Amino acid sequence: MSRSLVPRRSAAEALAAAANRRQAAPELRNPPLDYAYDGSFEGLLTVVFQVYDRKAAPNSIQPLGTVQGGLFAQPVEIDTNEAAAARVWDGLLRYMDKDARTRLFHVFLSEVPDRELLVFRYAHTAMCAGRDIAENYADDNVRRVQRLAQQMYREKHRMEAFVRFEKTQDGLFHATIEPDFDVLPLIAPHFTKRYADQRWLIFDRRRSYGLYYDLHRTDIVQFDADSAPQRRAAVSATVLDEREPLFQVLWQAYFDHVNIPERKNMKLHRRHMPLRYWKYLSEKQPRQRPFQPIQNKRPVQPGGPALGAGGEVQG
Numbered sequence: 001m002s003r004s005l006v007p008r009r010s011a012a013e014a015l016a017a018a019a020n021r022r023q024a025a026p027e028l029r030n031p032p033l034d035y036a037y038d039g040s041f042e043g044l045l046t047v048v049f050q051v052y053d054r055k056a057a058p059n060s061i062q063p064l065g066t067v068q069g070g071l072f073a074q075p076v077e078i079d080t081n082e083a084a085a086a087r088v089w090d091g092l093l094r095y096m097d098k099d100a101r102t103r104l105f106h107v108f109l110s111e112v113p114d115r116e117l118l119v120f121r122y123a124h125t126a127m128c129a130g131r132d133i134a135e136n137y138a139d140d141n142v143r144r145v146q147r148l149a150q151q152m153y154r155e156k157h158r159m160e161a162f163v164r165f166e167k168t169q170d171g172l173f174h175a176t177i178e179p180d181f182d183v184l185p186l187i188a189p190h191f192t193k194r195y196a197d198q199r200w201l202i203f204d205r206r207r208s209y210g211l212y213y214d215l216h217r218t219d220i221v222q223f224d225a226d227s228a229p230q231r232r233a234a235v236s237a238t239v240l241d242e243r244e245p246l247f248q249v250l251w252q253a254y255f256d257h258v259n260i261p262e263r264k265n266m267k268l269h270r271r272h273m274p275l276r277y278w279k280y281l282s283e284k285q286p287r288q289r290p291f292q293p294i295q296n297k298r299p300v301q302p303g304g305p306a307l308g309a310g311g312e313v314q315g
Helices: 011-019 041-054 082-094 098-110 115-129 140-162 184-194 232-239 244-258 266-272 275-280
Strands: 030-037 056-063 173-177 200-204 209-213 218-222
Touching: 030 041, 041 056, 041 082, 041 098, 041 115, 056 115, 082 098, 098 115, 098 140, 098 184, 115 140, 140 184, 140 275, 173 275, 184 200, 184 209, 184 218
Parallel strands: 030 056, 173 200
Antiparallel strands: 200 209, 209 218
């Protein structure tokens, strides 16, 4: 009598396995459609839900503000449905882990032209495979998602390091940034935790919205084109605290004194601190006071007594 190497499962284990079995993606047998949505991530997830509900693959997925209709057909407008979006977001965990699912959100924030189709193709490939495809680097969609996620991580890390706040007359600390990607949703937890004892605003000039923390919670705030801050100098001249110029001078002095001129390497410096960030960095603004070395050491005369760390004579 032959013996199986696979141990027999109980009836309860078999039922549990059947309940957790990953279902394959529904077949998209209807003609492809062009889809349009409101530009939000929840709206994109709703489009994914409608793709499988209609069983029609997407020819394109476009935000409503940039829709380009065809000659004979107009895109199908999909209204955002939070329940459907949550159902898709939770359902993705059947085919990928949380890190892989988070990378899809990062791809959406990257703002690459075909981000919507890339998110759909990655999710559809995982559902068709019935497993996590994060390490299948033979697939072009997997490679692009991984590359964009790495770029988003670098931009997030730089923004957490290069944000410089300025204090206004009403006690609000504000900062202006222009990141390559939409990283405000990613840096919000860092600044909320680090600066929990002060009100602050981080404004993304390129996208005309920001993060505002009021000592209790962090919210997204929108700006009109006319009211949004345009230049650092214009903001500084009108609403900055009267001590802010002194703070900037002190920060520049600190930056100059920790610098080692003999080890200056501008090529390496620009690699870690790209030029596009310099206009919002206090240490890169024109110096209001020329640099002067700290005069805190007395020269030792030849044959004279040695000086201790505090300048006292050692005998």
